[in-house]
Amino acid sequence: MKAGYDIVIIGGGPAGLAAAVAAYDSGVKDVLILEREARTGGILNQCIHNGFGLTRFKESMTGPEYAARFEREVKARGIEVLLETTVLSLNQQREVTAVSPEHGVFTVRAGAVILAMGCRERSRGALNIAGSRPAGIYSAGTAQKYVNIKGYLPGKEVVILGSGDIGLIMARRMTLEGAKVHAVCELMPYSGGLKRNIVQCLNDFNIPLYLSHTITKIEGKERVTGVVVSQVDENKQPIKGTEKHFNCDTVLFSVGLIPENELTKSANIPLSPRTRGAVVYQNRETEAQGIFACGNVLQVHDLVDFVSEEAEIAGRGAAQFVLKGAHPRESVSVENGRDISYVLPQKLDKNASGDTKLYFRVARPLKEIKFVLRCGEHVVLERKKRVAVPGEMETLLLKESQIKELSGNVTLEVVE
């Protein structure tokens, strides 16, 4: 291991691997990946279900298969990977301090840094759900690790809160392994999960989905013995008299993912309150020069295919930065208009070359709408859409010429 690298990538999951390959192929060969686990691939290693790669490769792969494809590319290029290496700190001078059993605590200087740390699950604690704290309460991803990696069944009688994709996937997974999933409860009046998962993970196994419901109490002293589930009103407050009781030994939480930006914050890199990831330009460069971000640490994606795409943008951006240095920016902001929960990138640099795909999410389920991007009164771009839901990312392609002509900040909004 050397004292400095052209590019240091924090995280060897799908984002980090794709970013490394793209950076290398853009002409920067001196790349180091720091991965905290004993193997690369990140969360894909425990996502043994299929459906990965449909958009990008037009085939349906399992998580490990999708990861293996990128691991092979990293290996073929001889890109250096340090495993069991946890990054402890980062600063805007692009000094990365990490620790591993083999090397102890060390600091590497990087020409450019790519943040690819992924995200974590919101825990039960963040929801302030009343009751006891016995064994048998897991986030869905933790249960997934127990089942798929460790080979243990966390419980046999299950209630799931949250219809995010991991929760849906685990409903099917636990059922296949012999558990009984009594209910999936969703606070919102719609599911945040992919349609495919509702059909194949719940409907296929007759698992009921209770929309506008939440768990209001967890019971049990040493082990979970049951939960109380209540319907909620439009303000998401439990409605008295709607309580249902389920006997169960396990409660899984699939209540959202949070980008893991502790390092980003420690380096004082500005974050967006909407995405909880860094504010970035088209090339996925953050407000800190030479520090880029991609994948779930930047915005929580629903498809790994988009993660790879975004990571490649960041990889190319970082390589450009290393090869050509910083260039003066002329930037405008992209604002979130009506019914738009966020747009990424949040900043457009008019001096950047190339077309830009805007990634965004709507704030609620919508039908027969138009996405309109305006710059003041001027409509830059618009596109019709039959159905849009918050759980599925939308995109709009903005031409380089359109960006160059912008006279100020732009707003993306939904018109019904």
Added chain:
Amino acid sequence: MKHTLTCVECPMGCEIEVVTENGAAVSVTGNSCPRGKAYAENEVVCPKRVLTTTVRMTDGRMLPVKTNLPVKKAELLALMQTVNGLHPTAPVHIGDVLVKNISDGADLVAADNME
């Protein structure tokens, strides 16, 4: 008979209506593409799924496995019994066939590399 289903071929998730007569689809509406039509026709006649699960290797590690083609949905739980009895030994690589023709011409294959 009228069936309503959600297409899962792409993230669009079209609501499709299929009319069947004597077990065969006679009309499909609501789909946006030919893949949706094919999906809906199969789904009402004989729904199929890819089975993804794990097997425990002789060294104790868990190996992800899958059927390389969809199998009958109704058979998934029964197939789990067969799959759970398998205990391959490393090394195993992606695509290695663990059970030839486990059902409907589909093979059970390894979905990860275990050295």
Added chain:
Amino acid sequence: MREYDVAVIGGGIIGGSILRELTKYKLSVCLLEKEADVAMGQSRANSGIVHAGFDAAEGSLKAKFNVAGNRMMKGYAEELGVKYKNNGSLVVAFSEEEMQAITALKARGEKNGVPRLEILNAEELREKEPNISQEALGALYAPTGGIVCPYGLTIAAIGNAMDNGAELFTEFEVSQIEKTKKGFTVSAVDGREISCKLIVNCAGYASGKIGAIAGDSSIRVGGRRGEYILLDRESGNFVSHTLFFAPTKLGKGILVSPTVDGNLLLGPTAEEIPENDTSTSAAGLASVLEKAKKMCPAVPVYNAITSFAGVRAYNDRHDFIIEESATVAGLINCAGIESPGLTAAPAIAEYVVGELVGKKLSLKKNENFHGRREAELHFQSLTVEEKNAVIAKDPAYGKIVCRCEQISEGEIVRAIHENPPARSVDAVKRRTRAGMGRCQGGFCQPHVAEILARELGIPFEEVKKSGKGSELVKGEIK
């Protein structure tokens, strides 16, 4: 049957401090704990405040031991390698009536011997705490107030006592205490027995029950449940002092305080409950949030990482009971030790051993007593050179298991093997903070469980979250 000079019943901060104090003398001592680990009662879930000593009535045991304990705490925590911070307390007044109340508190505190108390006006208060509500009119400032980790201190005191020869019996639920010629025979539900000359009853919520089992029915203990919400370390600097509401007819309200580990703590509620129930309630948590917002409207409640409840035992005399039983000779009751029990613990321990035990047994100094406990090895607090020296010796210290709190495998292994040994995931958590952070063990729990199985030599299926019946998984698949 194992024979001891003194058996301490109850492994909380009071029992733990007394146990450690006993090992300073040539005595054979043991600790009997009903749960699978120590610090499982009110020492597990309380505010962790080192009170200045202005709350209790002049002349009470509470006042006496609080002020004495406050003076001892810094040195005590340091000797035991536990983090302590003298952050100062503020009792905040929101009305003229409350301004009068805090002035009365100041006078009471001064009578109790609390140094340097000061009344701050609104401006001075806001200078100290910029996030305090605009409605606040002033505060009583107690610079000697502090914070400490209650279970950390308990575990360290018991661990140090064990290093000095004390024995620990966990899952020893006392079912019978028989008076013998030499003293007592104490039996557990599972049939285990020990004999001892003296019993120190520090059983917290169960101290009334233990007294009764021994033949003294004079102790009546009730339980008050307190619910808390803990916020991410990101919010740890939101306030720097411990903020109390002024006491009113409606009770004390809650506190908003940093913890010594850098989190922000909101709570507790105070609710009389008929049994030892540590579950939280929707109403309780809502009331914590409401009151916290009254104190600091901008309190970042979205940063909550967990909520929990503890049951504080109190007795009907409304002061600490620290005395030899009037009816059962040789039974020393330390019962219903509610707040400020944590602060008072080191002073209570000195008194109980020096005065009460000393009256019954001759106290000969234990020349081999070693009161220092190596500090918890917190990776973050070491220098790079120190970290690398540790990792070079044991590479497990270079493998981070808990990413949120940056806890290494080496620290976890150490907690499993040092006194008092960690036998469960929660026990590891209380000793190392692995799983205590923002993901609440989502990432590290399976790994911690694997380390426990390996180090304890047990199958994975037997690894527990906490006590009996709290196994993490329901068996192997396939």
